[in-house]
Amino acid sequence: MEEAGRQAQGAVIGLGLGPFKPLLVTHPEHLRHVLRDRADNYVRGTAMWAALGRLTGQGIAGEGEGWLASRDILRGALSGPYLRQAGEGIAASVAQAVDELADRAQRQPVDAVVEMTRLVHRVINPVFFGSRIDSHQCDRLGGEVATALGALLWRMAMPFVPLRVPMPGDRAFLRASRAIDRTLLPVIDRARREGADGPDLMSALLRGRGHDGRLLSDRHVGQDVVALFVAGSESSALTLTWAWVLLARHPDVAARVREEADRVLAGGPPRPEHVRKLVFTQQVMAEVMRLYSMAWAVPRVAREDDVVGGVPVPAGGTLVLSPYLTHRLPEFWPDPLRFDPGRFEREAVRERHPLAYLPFGDGAHQCVGQAFFAMESALVLATVLSRYDIRPTGDPRPRLAVALPPDGRVTLTMTPRGR
Numbered sequence: 001m002e003e004a005g006r007q008a009q010g011a012v013i014g015l016g017l018g019p020f021k022p023l024l025v026t027h028p029e030h031l032r033h034v035l036r037d038r039a040d041n042y043v044r045g046t047a048m049w050a051a052l053g054r055l056t057g058q059g060i061a062g063e064g065e066g067w068l069a070s071r072d073i074l075r076g077a078l079s080g081p082y083l084r085q086a087g088e089g090i091a092a093s094v095a096q097a098v099d100e101l102a103d104r105a106q107r108q109p110v111d112a113v114v115e116m117t118r119l120v121h122r123v124i125n126p127v128f129f130g131s132r133i134d135s136h137q138c139d140r141l142g143g144e145v146a147t148a149l150g151a152l153l154w155r156m157a158m159p160f161v162p163l164r165v166p167m168p169g170d171r172a173f174l175r176a177s178r179a180i181d182r183t184l185l186p187v188i189d190r191a192r193r194e195g196a197d198g199p200d201l202m203s204a205l206l207r208g209r210g211h212d213g214r215l216l217s218d219r220h221v222g223q224d225v226v227a228l229f230v231a232g233s234e235s236s237a238l239t240l241t242w243a244w245v246l247l248a249r250h251p252d253v254a255a256r257v258r259e260e261a262d263r264v265l266a267g268g269p270p271r272p273e274h275v276r277k278l279v280f281t282q283q284v285m286a287e288v289m290r291l292y293s294m295a296w297a298v299p300r301v302a303r304e305d306d307v308v309g310g311v312p313v314p315a316g317g318t319l320v321l322s323p324y325l326t327h328r329l330p331e332f333w334p335d336p337l338r339f340d341p342g343r344f345e346r347e348a349v350r351e352r353h354p355l356a357y358l359p360f361g362d363g364a365h366q367c368v369g370q371a372f373f374a375m376e377s378a379l380v381l382a383t384v385l386s387r388y389d390i391r392p393t394g395d396p397r398p399r400l401a402v403a404l405p406p407d408g409r410v411t412l413t414m415t416p417r418g419r
């Protein structure tokens with residue numbers, strides 16, 4: 001992909017990926033066409049997405065009315081006013097999760113991906129579920145979702161193989177999806193009976209109605225919760241992992257983040273109103289997501305014939321949009337491989353093409369968790385750096401998977417500051 005991106009330099013080119021022959025689209029103007037101007041012509045319905053649909057259903061991860069109903073509910077439930085209201089709880093979860101992490105990382109080096117996943121689960125658990133499941137169950141559910149997703153990789157890579165033909169991963173997928181149902185369905189059932197009146201996402205989905213005016217089914221709600229895990233958990237945990245790797249490579253930047261954390265948190269616990277003041281920290285996270293954009297391939301299928309960047313797209317043709325490659329186009333990002341949070345100073349952002357940066361996608365399917373992650377990640381960085389010295393080891397490169405995990409083990413060691 002990186003080689004293709006370098007050769008294309010923003011032009012639309014064909015990718016030789018097996019029988020698909022999708023077109024790679026990276027230039028911001030072409031993205032504007034696909035995601036905004038002609039968004040009605042480009043849907044998610046790729047074959048790869050159909051495999052994923054067995055896990056995440058036809059609600060928020062699908063298209064059409066089921067998607068629209070879930071999207072409206074989730075956008076509302078994760079909106080600015082909600083985050084302001086839930087901010088105290090989110091900040092408290094971050095503080096507790098960081099202390100738990102430090103407790104383990106003081107005794108011995110811990111695996112960064114495992115720990116960031118655990119930390120993300122601590123923070124999303126109350127937001128997704130209210131207080132219905134404990135942290136242990138949340139970790140188990142996250143593990144089951146990750147197993148099911150991993151088991152689908154073969155089917156996603158070879159979607160033309162009919163379901164009746166056995167493939168590697170089939171049994172593991174069945175086992176994991178049954179385990180997910182066993183964990184999730186009783187929780188949904190209980191929540192429905194007890195009256196879902198909380199501000200958490202599960203309650204919002206249980207209260208929400210489809211466009212036919214009827215409540216969403218338990219199955220729809222369950223698959224949406226799984227989709228939220230798929231969309232929000234691994235990407236957040238890996239982005240935070242890359243943040244530690246990049247801060248270790250750039251101690252001058254780490255020192256500035258710490259200085260900001262000391263000034264803003266002033267030795268106290270993280271609070272929601274700190275987020276707005278953690279300006280440099282947020283620029284650092286934006287630059288982490290520019291270089292390591294977990295959405296390295298966002299597929300779309302054309303409904304009708306079209307032309308993108310002068311290249312004909314036939315009806316049924318697949319496009320692969322790649323924020324990862326868009327973020328490395330030298331035309332918009334001089335010296336693109338250099339880590340430089342200054343690229344996100346207000347003036348620089350204003351002068352850049354609005355679609356040169358899209359780690360959370362754009363248009364109708366734009367990430368509903370963007371503001372939540374901005375809050376979570378800024379508070380995590382500030383809380384850790386204001387209280388601890390953190391030392392990551394390992395010098396990984398990204399490895400191609402559903403997201404972009406590090407290709408080698410990254411460990412973290414933490415000690416309270418001043419010791």
Ligand code: HEM
Binds near residue numbers: 235239295299359370
């Ligand atoms: C670093 C963290 C994250 C990244 C990089 C990320 C990235 C993305 C991207 C690129 C899309 C667009 C996909 C498309 O156009 O087909 C997306 C959609 C989505 N994201 Fe995120 N996301 C992150 C965190 C989260 C979190 C924390 C949540 C939940 C709280 C979440 C929930 C969703 C959902 C539900 C969608 C589908 C929206 C729709 O189709 O209408 N994401 N995300």
